[in-house]
Amino acid sequence: MPTSEYDGNGNGLTRIEVGDDEEGHPTVKAQTIDELHSLQKKKSAPSTPKGTFPASNSVFTEERNKQQLESISASLASLTRESGPKVVKGDPAARKFEGSRVEHVPHQILTPTIAVSDSALKFTHVLYNLSPAELYEQAIKYEKGSFITSTGALATLSGAKTGRCPRDKRVVKDDVTKNELWWGKGSPNIEMDEHSFMVNRERAVDYLNSLDKVFVNDQFLNWDPENKIKVRIVSARAYHSLFMHNMCIRPTPEELENFGTPDFTIYNAGQFPCNRYTHYMTSSTSIDLSLARKEMVILGTQYAGEMKKGLFSLMHYLMPKRQILSLHSGCNMGKGGDVALFFGLSGTGKTTLSTDHNRYLIGDDEHCWSESGVSNIEGGCYAKCIDLSRENEPDIWNAIKFGTVLENVVFDEHFREVDYTDKSVTENTRAAYPIEYIPNVKLPCVGPHPKNVILLACDAFGVLPPVSRLNLSQTMYHFISGYTALVAGTEEGIEEPKATFSACFGAAFIMLHPTKYAAMLAEKMQNHGANGWLVNTGWSGGSYGCGNRIKLSYTRKIIDAIHSGSLLDAEYKKTEIFGLEIPNKVEGVPSEILEPENTWSDKQAYKDTLLKLAGLFNKNFETFTIGENNQVTEEILAAGPIIGDA
Ligand SMILES: Nc1ncnc2c1ncn2[C@@H]1O[C@H](COP(=O)(O)OP(=O)(O)OP(=O)(O)O)[C@@H](O)[C@H]1O
Numbered sequence: 258m259p260t261s262e263y264d265g266n267g268n269g270l271t272r273i274e275v276g277d278d279e280e281g282h283p284t285v286k287a288q289t290i291d292e293l294h295s296l297q298k299k300k301s302a303p304s305t306p307k308g309t310f311p312a313s314n315s316v317f318t319e320e321r322n323k324q325q326l327e328s329i330s331a332s333l334a335s336l337t338r339e340s341g342p343k344v345v346k347g348d349p350a351a352r353k354f355e356g357s358r359v360e361h362v363p364h365q366i367l368t369p370t371i372a373v374s375d376s377a378l379k380f381t382h383v384l385y386n387l388s389p390a391e392l393y394e395q396a397i398k399y400e401k402g403s404f405i406t407s408t409g410a411l412a413t414l415s416g417a418k419t420g421r422c423p424r425d426k427r428v429v430k431d432d433v434t435k436n437e438l439w440w441g442k443g444s445p446n447i448e449m450d451e452h453s454f455m456v457n458r459e460r461a462v463d464y465l466n467s468l469d470k471v472f473v474n475d476q477f478l479n480w481d482p483e484n485k486i487k488v489r490i491v492s493a494r495a496y497h498s499l500f501m502h503n504m505c506i507r508p509t510p511e512e513l514e515n516f517g518t519p520d521f522t523i524y525n526a527g528q529f530p531c532n533r534y535t536h537y538m539t540s541s542t543s544i545d546l547s548l549a550r551k552e553m554v555i556l557g558t559q560y561a562g563e564m565k566k567g568l569f570s571l572m573h574y575l576m577p578k579r580q581i582l583s584l585h586s587g588c589n590m591g592k593g594g595d596v597a598l599f600f601g602l603s604g605t606g607k608t609t610l611s612t613d614h615n616r617y618l619i620g621d622d623e624h625c626w627s628e629s630g631v632s633n634i635e636g637g638c639y640a641k642c643i644d645l646s647r648e649n650e651p652d653i654w655n656a657i658k659f660g661t662v663l664e665n666v667v668f669d670e671h672f673r674e675v676d677y678t679d680k681s682v683t684e685n686t687r688a689a690y691p692i693e694y695i696p697n698v699k700l701p702c703v704g705p706h707p708k709n710v711i712l713l714a715c716d717a718f719g720v721l722p723p724v725s726r727l728n729l730s731q732t733m734y735h736f737i738s739g740y741t742a743l744v745a746g747t748e749e750g751i752e753e754p755k756a757t758f759s760a761c762f763g764a765a766f767i768m769l770h771p772t773k774y775a776a777m778l779a780e781k782m783q784n785h786g787a788n789g790w791l792v793n794t795g796w797s798g799g800s801y802g803c804g805n806r807i808k809l810s811y812t813r814k815i816i817d818a819i820h821s822g823s824l825l826d827a828e829y830k831k832t833e834i835f836g837l838e839i840p841n842k843v844e845g846v847p848s849e850i851l852e853p854e855n856t857w858s859d860k861q862a863y864k865d866t867l868l869k870l871a872g873l874f875n876k877n878f879e880t881f882t883i884g885e886n887n888q889v890t891e892e893i894l895a896a897g898p899i900i901g902d903a
């Protein structure tokens with residue numbers, strides 16, 4: 258092609274030719290813009306996993322695709338109308354490339370019945386296991402409040418709800434579950450009947466089918482290959498799909514091809530409320546679990562944590578049936594193979610302390626302990642972001658990059674730099690990232706039997722020691738109690754700390770009576786010689802308002818001493834009332850803070866606060882010792898605080 262702008266005749270512009278130019282510079286091989294765009298994308302597997310896609314026989318692929326669509330159609334079927342919706346794979350917006358190489362409406366399922374309702378005339382477009390990049394585009398194009406932050410994370414808003422709604426979590430009570438599950442006082446399982454579940458299910462399915470498109474994720478739970486659970490998540494938002502992509506275990510292309518029928522399905526219609534006229538409904542939110550149908554329905558909340566913790570509830574039912582203990586705990590492993598579990602309620606430090614640069618991360622929140630050791634249930638982590646700093650939590654800081662979902666954070670509108678101190682949307686800001694984003698992850702996320710069981714409590718009363726050694730009965734007592742005390746509201750002046758007791762450090766997720774899990778934990782700890790510890794990650798030097806939260810660097814030193822075994826060599830002294838054994842020294846921690854009384858200037862206030870907390874512990878424990886729920890041994894009872902007559 259001539260270098261001159263003009264053609265050989267000296268007038269007019271040269272025409273762009275297709276193919277190589279005369280100097281061998283390649284030019285575009287397209288006749289139209291659409292065609293050009295169609296060249297941009299190479300064909301790939303309709304899934305996200307890493308690794309190479311096996312060359313498969315196209316007839317088989319066609320057949321598998323058909324089966325996959327039939328399965329999705331069955332998932333989305335109304336149970337009262339025609340057999341299932343017409344589903345097609347792919348973004349409806351991609352239709353505009355008609356005639357080009359871009360695949361549009363590649364496969365579809367047509368319901369064979371005669372359409373008797375308008376909903377049967379419509380296609381449901383399914384965006385199946387999209388990649389993070391595709392989900393980013395969907396979120397940014399279609400979901401208000403979705404932005405790319407300066408480090409590449411996807412900032413999203415979860416809507417009106419920025420935390421879970423435990424009072425709206427219902428479980429179908431039927432002939433089986435009425436005997437199997439924990440019901441009544443203290444139980445998280447609020448009952449509903451099967452019919453009401455079906456009403457909500459139909460509402461969710463109709464809502465989802467009324468949309469232009471839905472997202473479907475097929476993924477796994479549990480890294481233990483023998484106890485892997487296949488889950489399908491049907492949702493309306495790219496935010497939800499990317500969140501679950503990060504949080505559940507991502508299938509390989511081969512695993513996805515052979516996925517088959519899921520063991521459990523979530524219908525997340527969170528933008529749509531439940532119907533207040535439906536029996537049992539007490540608000541416009543309902544998160545409903547049917548163990549018989551192996552389904553969960555979400556109406557009236559877009560907070561993605563409901564899906565994560567809904568599946569965790571399911572595991573708290575399924576695993577104990579197989580003699581496997583499910584745990585609300587973080588888990589990591591030292592270079593020498595020593596495993597530690599970190600139990601604790603929300604905000605006590607499971608994610609922060611299990612993410613330890615000197616140890617391998619197995620998981621930050623949900624685990625199983627079976628005969629063969631521990632396994633993570635999830636494929637990702639869910640970290641609190643409030644006041645996050647690079648200095649204190651470098652590995653979590655660095656994990657907030659492309660692919661990570663950042664919920665409800667505030668950022669600079671131009672540079673998109675996140676201000677982690679900003680609580681304008683909520684204090685519960687969160688980052689959800691795939692576990693491989695932590696550099697020293699243990700893959701696969703399994704490990705041997707734990708050596709240390711660390712119970713975390715954020716004691717805003719400031720009376721529990723920063724660390725104490727527990728015997729087995731004390732470990733059980735504190736496990737069943739599940740204590741923490743966070744500060745209720747941090748904005749308006751100083752507020753009283755509020756004690757929270759949540760059995761097994763996760764009453765919101767357990768399905769059976771707490772003593773069932775406690776008995777399993779005791780047996781496992783005894784069989785494998787695990788040591789119990791209570792670590793206060795909360796206040797020191799006074800209650801909230803007076804004292805300060807224990808420095809994270811001190812807590813890390815305490816945890817280091819537990820891991821290394823050096824803390825076992827310290828001298829111990831028993832405290833009054835709680836009878837906790839506290840060490841005289843921990844390397845790197847000022848010895849005077851190890852005994853809380855030392856750090857309080859007002860000794861009487863310390864004593865009063867200690868007695869007050871002991872009273873709250875005792876009162877809470879009555880739930881487990883009185884009436885038909887009395888399944889606690891004398892030994893465990895005696896391991897609680899003893900308030901003398903003085
Ligand atoms: N001494 C301390 N030990 C642990 N965490 C601390 C300490 N001081 C402050 N923190 C902060 O407390 C928070 C602990 O939150 P983390 O995400 O670890 O909670 P979690 O137990 O994983 O809860 P959830 O189950 O809700 O995810 C973090 O924001 C951390 O920075």
Ligand SMILES: O=C([O-])CC(=O)C(=O)O
Pocket residue numbers: 420421562563565566602603622639
């Ligand atoms: O579920 C959530 O929203 C966060 C979490 O991990 C918990 O509360 O334990």
Ligand SMILES: [Ca+2]
Pocket residue numbers: 607608621622639640641
């Ligand atoms: Ca966490």
Ligand SMILES: [Mn+2]
Pocket residue numbers: 585603622
């Ligand atoms: Mn949690």
